[in-house]
Amino acid sequence: MAAYSWRGAVLLRTVSRLWQPGPDVAREWMIRLPSLLGCQRRCVSCVAGPAFSGPRLASASRPNGQNSALDCFLGLSQPDNSLPFRVPAVSVHRDEQDLLLVHRPDMPENPRVLRVVLLGAPNAGKSTLSNQLLGRKVFPVSRKVHTTRSQALGVITEKETQVILLDTPGLISPAKQKRHHLELSLLEDPWKSMESADLVVVLVDVSDKWTRNQLSPQLLRCLTQFSQVPSILVMNKVDCLKQKSVLLELTAALTEGVVNGKKLKMRQALHSQPGPHRPSPAAQGPDVQPVRDPQRMGWPHFQEIFMLSALSQEDVKTLKQYLLAQAQPGPWEFHSEVLTSQTPEEICANMIREKLLEYLPKEVPYNIQQKTEVWDEGPSGELVIEQKLLVPKESHMKILIGPKGYLIAQIAQEVGRDLMNIFLCEVQLRLSVKLLK
Template sequence: MAAPRRCGSGLARLVMAWQLGPQAARPWAAALRPAVGPQARCVSCMVGTAFSGPRLAPASCSGQDSALDRILGVPQPDCSPAPRVPAACTYRDEQTLLLAHTPDMPENPRVLRVALLGAPNAGKSTLSNQLLGRKVFPVSKKVHTTRCQALGVITEKEAQVILLDTPGIISPIKQKRHHLELSLLEDPWKSMESADLVVVLVDVSDKWTRNQLNPQVLKCLTQFSQVPSILVLNKVDCLKQKSVLLELTAVLTEGVVNGKKLNIRQAFHSQPRTHCPSSATEDSNAHSVENPQRVGWPHFQEIFMLSALNNEDVKTLKHYLLAQAQPGPWEFHSGVLTSQAPEEICTNKIREKLLEYLPEEVPYSVQQKTLVWEEGPSGELVIQQNLLVPKESHLRILIGRKGHLISQIAQEVGQDLMDIFLCDVRIRLSVKLLK
């Protein structure tokens, strides 16, 4: 696999220059931006798209008004209104510097690590994006869009909330049967080990799964019962009968929230295949996850009912999380929004579109390789990625009639990346058969 090209050289000198100060770094930052030569058209299908937006500042390694430049004290152009801050630095080494920078903590800092758990496609990444205010995590209607743990950071005043957006929790049997990445099995459990709070998401629009917590989620909650947890009923806007929420609340909490019995029996409307406990148990720990009667968790501290797509709904949850932050040092500078590398963000965005537009198992068989990641002669970000497919039929599907599908994917990915990096983006996607 060819390594992604980074324009210019002298990265070590650039890092040393940043340590000396922004003035010393300017010459090296500018030196890392030679013009890009013509690219060879040696692929099955190549699509290039450019988007109009703020140019990469020639004296800034991270783009106009970047988080890294503000940290290092590089003067920003005086413009009104002030541009948004990029969600991540444009290059991997700059993002690494930003993540390693000493947190700019207030006098009384508070911090909270939050693990988001739920079945596949429960809406964890959508909720994370809404909490962060930027679409930095991939989202699609197909399962297993998130392939490994991703980290987001919310910083407001003295509080910092670290979101651990995990893959949909699955069983070892399913992981082996479908040859899925080991990260899909391991990352949710790793997140629990460092979490201060667990947010359990349930998709209430799915009538086949909403009447009980995912067995693997229950197993995880039981093993880490010392970690406080809250229940979030997601996609409530899809319910025609809101009374269903009362039933689900009783079932999924076993009638107990924050140690108190719920008094909602009169509003309860039973349905087939739905279990409602006759009363709250005196010792809920006596139940075992293996017990087929257990479908809920009686130790949730709070319940939230929302649509992750609704900003006002999510604000209530966000304020709650910020209020739960406990005294302690921040882990990141306030300029950090995500720990993802820029190439990782791009790869995830392309995968998001593949899952959205390709049928059935086709998107899961596509392998991605980034070949070019550099700045173009006009200051735009130039990206080239190969999409490798195992079958000729998959290649034809991905390219689409007269190349329309691959062109549409490139255009949408480019627009998303422009919104994340706040610079012009020209992306070329090449489709090839896997040898």
């Protein structure tokens, strides 16, 4: 009986955390809680034990009926269109996450699917937009460039529709990749993603006056090579513009005055000169390579234009509804309980790296190595993580620790909060710093 009480307490803590996304979500789980508590013997592995096996997945739900709480917890239930949209959490166990990724999708009768690739310059806001579309932060976000180091996958499942988001690294040139000794994934992943794309979302940071009035040569080359893939333009960070009239000029330049095969009726904007928006000398350096027409600045084949702030839920909701509407009949690729293809350890490492990029100056965060020492369940059911941060210089070590250990403690606290919102469980994160020998 004591074991059941303890497990019930863990579940109650989980449900209480579900109130954060909204009372409707929490209310849904509170209604299902009695049946969930009644089948603890079958689903204890989901809460605190080792990974469940295939046969248990196949048979566990039958005694409880279709769409039982156990089914939902194991990720077996069929989508119920009468329930409000719920953003799934990520499992803290890698083997459970791996099993869910390969599990047969719980498709409705008329499934629809869309694979979306997000392209843009470094720091255009692709990861921020992806997180907002998903409804939960699973991708790292930083004001520094190259926060996303490789392709990351997110899944939106609503009713009969599944949208797969491919958040790619910012497009860079081979010369820049070689000069700064960057990972090859930053150069290759955006191109690989295009091979399976149904739709391309081109993101432009309109707050950057040096780059906003033209698409990069690398981006134009990518769009040209995969011209058969439909594309839309998303002008991000419009909330940062003091003069909204600038958007007319930018729209004319980035689309070459053509959207969905029709010329835009903006004569003044079409005839305006770039003026103060001309790219900086740095942007016109050796990395710039022509794409057929060296004068080309935009892409005249966008189907739609969206002007938004990736931080605005209302703005993102409009884009999300458009993506859901673009989905075509076809089989789902993932179970409805899948939110991302990343392992829990990868998510944790990325969230820590996000804070390192945010708080540490210049090149310091890029030279830090991360090593997970402990990933286990604590005595009260919480997730205990211990990660060691290896730094190459003693001066970097002092910067990272901060006065009286304040900075490293703050990073651990903030990452811990992010992880609790991802895993929907208590997280105890401990960070230590060691000099790399």
